[in-house]
Amino acid sequence: MAPPAVIPFQIPPMPARSLTVELGERSYTICIGRGLLGDPQALAPHLGRGAVGVVTDATVAPLYLDRLRGAVGERLAFVEVLPVGEEHKNLATLARLYDVLIDARLERSGTLLALGGGVVGDITGFAAATWQRGVRFIQLPTTLLAQVDSSVGGKTAVNHPRGKNMIGAFHQPAFVLADIDTLRTLPAREYAAGLAEVLKYGLIGDREFHDWLQRHAAGLGAREPELLEEAVYRSCANKARVVAADEREGEGGVRALLNLGHTFGHALETATGYRHFLHGEAVAVGMALAAELSQRLGWIDAAEVAELRGLLGRLGLPTEVPASLDSATLIELMRGDKKSAGGRIRLVLLRRIGEACLTSDFTPAQLQAVLDDSRARAGGARA
Ligand SMILES: NC(=O)c1ccc[n+]([C@@H]2O[C@H](COP(=O)([O-])OP(=O)(O)OC[C@H]3O[C@@H](n4cnc5c(N)ncnc54)[C@H](O)[C@@H]3O)[C@@H](O)[C@H]2O)c1
Ligand SMILES: [Zn+2]
Numbered sequence: 001m002a003p004p005a006v007i008p009f010q011i012p013p014m015p016a017r018s019l020t021v022e023l024g025e026r027s028y029t030i031c032i033g034r035g036l037l038g039d040p041q042a043l044a045p046h047l048g049r050g051a052v053g054v055v056t057d058a059t060v061a062p063l064y065l066d067r068l069r070g071a072v073g074e075r076l077a078f079v080e081v082l083p084v085g086e087e088h089k090n091l092a093t094l095a096r097l098y099d100v101l102i103d104a105r106l107e108r109s110g111t112l113l114a115l116g117g118g119v120v121g122d123i124t125g126f127a128a129a130t131w132q133r134g135v136r137f138i139q140l141p142t143t144l145l146a147q148v149d150s151s152v153g154g155k156t157a158v159n160h161p162r163g164k165n166m167i168g169a170f171h172q173p174a175f176v177l178a179d180i181d182t183l184r185t186l187p188a189r190e191y192a193a194g195l196a197e198v199l200k201y202g203l204i205g206d207r208e209f210h211d212w213l214q215r216h217a218a219g220l221g222a223r224e225p226e227l228l229e230e231a232v233y234r235s236c237a238n239k240a241r242v243v244a245a246d247e248r249e250g251e252g253g254v255r256a257l258l259n260l261g262h263t264f265g266h267a268l269e270t271a272t273g274y275r276h277f278l279h280g281e282a283v284a285v286g287m288a289l290a291a292e293l294s295q296r297l298g299w300i301d302a303a304e305v306a307e308l309r310g311l312l313g314r315l316g317l318p319t320e321v322p323a324s325l326d327s328a329t330l331i332e333l334m335r336g337d338k339k340s341a342g343g344r345i346r347l348v349l350l351r352r353i354g355e356a357c358l359t360s361d362f363t364p365a366q367l368q369a370v371l372d373d374s375r376a377r378a379g380g381a382r383a
Pocket of ligand 1: 058063084143144146152155185190
């Protein structure tokens with residue numbers, strides 16, 4: 001039979017968008033777009049001189065490893081598939097990863113690729129920071145949270161049994177490649193949890209982005225690719241700006257503002273044994289509470305708080321503290337947070353929508369009232 005006369009037409013991938021994290025000699029590019037994981041041209045210029053190793057997890061590997069293999073080609077020296085989940089972001093997993101690096105004889109010229117969510121990125125980044133005192137690594141984030149937050153900024157860590165992210169290092173990636181096509185397979189809750197971190201950027205420093213998110217909430221909920229690409233791009237641009245200004249989260253620096261909703265959120269995660277909320281869900285509740293407290297301080301108005309709650313709700317995120325939790329316990333947990341100083345709780349609050357500050361300018365009674373009122377609303381909603 002004669003070969004077909006017409007070569008099937010393939011739609012070329014959309015041109016990717018890129019931006020730079022300006023950190024002097026540690027500067028790097030973030031590339032965002034569709035179809036990037038399988039594109040050798042996107043990755044090749046960043047692979048360095050030596051061997052390449054891929055670290056991923058057992059959920060991501062069957063979905064995306066083949067695409068990446070094709071793009072890396074013969075340089076690929078090994079693939080390590082980690083078990084899935086935060087409970088494996090620990091020293092035992094890290095030790096096994098070092099064993100793999102020893103077996104593979106990865107030299108200082110080598111490069112590690114982290115293909116997966118924030119867990120894979122954080123472990124791989126810490127291994128890269130410490131292996132032979134530091135090797136190159138590239139972030140290939142496949143969750144929305146990782147694309148807009150954890151893959152950018154160079155924080156790497158594993159957990160200690162008694163504290164999250166307690167063992168870590170600052171080690172910037174050499175390149176970040178966010179293929180938004182991977183977000184299609186993300187479970188709905190994981191996707192929504194990532195949107196919470198997207199919303200955070202608008203609230204703390206980009207009013208225009210916040211308004212854009214309001215306008216496009218429905219399309220974002222439906223994961224429309226053009227909107228997603230724009231949302232990831234603008235989130236990364238915001239994070240890159242903050243990281244460039246304050247790489248190591250210095251005292252009084254702007255990087256602390258990225259913790260909007262997080263002191264509340266961490267308390268909620270801890271109080272519920274990390275079983276009830278995904279991190280982004282707890283942050284969503286925390287942002288609603290931060291807005292509420294900001295309103296009590298006269299900084300934003302009730303309509304803006306209601307609008308934010310509405311937006312979080314439309315994106316599939318929770319906004320209230322479960323009625324079963326106790327406010328005093330939550331406040332105690334918040335006192336132990338890294339952001340607190342001398343037993344005084346400090347919180348990122350909203351001077352207005354699009355402008356945040358780190359402050360302890362509120363009374364314990366105001367904080368208590370915000371938590372109590374939220375629990376009352378949650379209880380009412382359930383009844
Ligand atoms: N380094 C930082 O600056 C920073 C910032 C924020 C969060 N973090 C860390 O990130 C971690 C959370 O990251 P996460 O939310 O990405 O969690 P995760 O890495 O556990 O991924 C969530 C789940 O989604 C799966 N998954 C990943 N990509 C997928 C895809 N495309 N399709 C289907 N399933 C997919 C994973 O296997 C996992 O089950 C936490 O450990 C947190 O401490 C780090
Ligand atoms: Zn977060």
